[in-house]
Amino acid sequence: MPYELYYWDGLQGRGEFVRLALEDAGAEYVDVARGTKKNGQGTDAMLKLMGSKTEPHIPFAPPFLKDGDLIVPHVANILLYLGPKLGLAPKNEAQRYVVHGLQLTIADLVAEVHDTHHPLATDLYYEDQKEAAKVRTRNFIEQRIPKFFGYFERVLKQNPDGDTQMAGKTTTYVDLSMFQIVEGLSYAFPRAMRKFGQHYPRVAALRDAVLERPNIASYLDSERRIPFNESGIFRHYPELDQDAK
Amino acid sequence: MPYELYYWDGLQGRGEFVRLALEDAGAEYVDVARGTKKNGQGTDAMLKLMGSKTEPHIPFAPPFLKDGDLIVPHVANILLYLGPKLGLAPKNEAQRYVVHGLQLTIADLVAEVHDTHHPLATDLYYEDQKEAAKVRTRNFIEQRIPKFFGYFERVLKQNPDGDTQMAGKTTTYVDLSMFQIVEGLSYAFPRAMRKFGQHYPRVAALRDAVLERPNIASYLDSERRIPFNESGIFRHYPELDQDAK
Structure with a gap:
């Protein structure tokens, strides 16, 4: 069963750190909020899960990963969980x-x-x-x-x-x-x-x-890579940018 | 060998989340920056370790835990590491x-x-x-x-x-x-x-x-518990406090 990544549609944001690991490893995953309603996906599906009154392990905020019944929230926690499975963690x-x-x-x-x-x-x-x-x-x-x-x-x-x-x-x-x-x-x-x-x-x-890295290069060239924009974490507001010391 | 906790002297700060776990479990630990120079401890010993040019796993900032050769930084990471050892993590x-x-x-x-x-x-x-x-x-x-x-x-x-x-x-x-x-x-x-x-x-x-919890109660009564103060994370500035909605 593919991993399910839940993150806001339309921006790289914090979800991108997870996408890069999944893409580099060539792992199968569904980017749920970017999917279609007809497939039971989309932003509404994400919000429904977050608002569940019965789910035992509700996340505070996206991104979170669903792997079977387990919901793992927070970028660093998701990468900790995925790292060994994707061959992207130390053996030690x-x-x-x-x-x-x-x-x-x-x-x-x-x-x-x-x-x-x-x-x-x-x-x-x-x-x-x-x-x-x-x-x-x-x-x-x-x-x-x-x-x-x-x-x-x-x-x-x-x-x-x-x-x-x-x-x-x-x-x-x-x-x-x-x-x-x-x-x-x-x-x-x-x-x-x-x-x-x-x-x-x-x-x-x-x-x-x-x-x-080949999988990263092909991901960056694909439509799956959302361009940087002013809805994300990294925003280009020229009035804030300035020469460093 | 006792665990070594490194955190700024004189405030609870982020170190306190680690102290509570160690104290609750009755674990042996040294609060290094609060120790004396004569024992090779104190703030200077902490800064020296942070500034090391040879240590392979330097932390970005306190708190960090040293267990033998391993240095584990960040509160949540320290608790992830200590949890099972202290009996404060789920078995699953x-x-x-x-x-x-x-x-x-x-x-x-x-x-x-x-x-x-x-x-x-x-x-x-x-x-x-x-x-x-x-x-x-x-x-x-x-x-x-x-x-x-x-x-x-x-x-x-x-x-x-x-x-x-x-x-x-x-x-x-x-x-x-x-x-x-x-x-x-x-x-x-x-x-x-x-x-x-x-x-x-x-x-x-x-x-x-x-x-x-008995160990928490006795810790809070001890001199090891630093009182809240205006050097920590939680500061009482009356001009900021106000009625909630």
Whole structure:
């Protein structure tokens, strides 16, 4: 039975980190909210499951994965669950906590990216918090990007098994997620990211290497890859983008 | 060998969710940053480990747990790792992803609590973002507390094994974390939380039940429990607290 991925239709958002792992592994999956009503899919099917009064394991928010009766919510948790099944986790059990820890740091970064355009409230319009967004984004570009990517660069450099993957000897789901955040930030903040490859050469090389993986390349060329847009996490508002220090 | 917990000295913060699990289980642990230099402990020892140029698995930020050579970062990851060892995880493997998912929802809530007093930047003073903090906190109290706790109340209600624990038949680490967020929010926002028990009776009952666990009760009475204060996640700034709807 194919995996069922539940995430909002029309944007990459947090669901994209899961899609990249499923696509890289060539796994069978249904992107439920993007399906048709006639097949019992679509956004209504997702909302119905979320609003269920009997389901024992209701998720707080998308994305969540359904595998048979089990519902697994949160990107990092889904990847923890899928990683070994997709061949995208370390064989060593202890190492899985290391990879999961890196994924949780990415989750924190993603939340901070979201808050650059929504610093005051998720349910207020961007236009109503634009001034606060400018302050928060300046701080994000000047302080937080260097802090996060300085860290990721060190993680690659200090990996005793080589600096071409974040942990262990083989590509894991966290490497695919690293690709996605570099792509997303490059879309949202092209000016701030201009010298990214100079400052973080190992991270940039990892991004390039993921791009060359055959299943990723063909996914990115397909209609399944939704383009970046201003409904997602990574939004290009030119007034927020600025030269990094 | 006792577990080594690394977290900032002088505040409960995110470290407290780990402490509660260790204390409830009566596990041996060292709270490293609170130790003395003479024993090779203290904040400097923590910073030295974080700044290591050779350690293969450096954490991005505290808290992190060291168990032998393994370093496990992020609260939810630490609890995922410790849960089975401390007898605070479900026996059923699949159920562990459910409990972990709930803990990750709590992690998101904790990040939102932090941002009520620091909506623009973590490294700016509260005084320099007080007006933004008022807007964000109003939204948090009016929209986010009901959304999160309405969800947690449903999780308890829909647990087929009973509404006295979040998942499965037995107390898990996520129940202890639920206690901590109710305590923390009650400290930070006493006005907003005044009718909490009426609105969310199952969550309130869970909080009371955790308080009666002998090891938790004796921990809370000990000097190991740092009082809530304005360096932590949950801060009482009266100007932010207000009546809930």
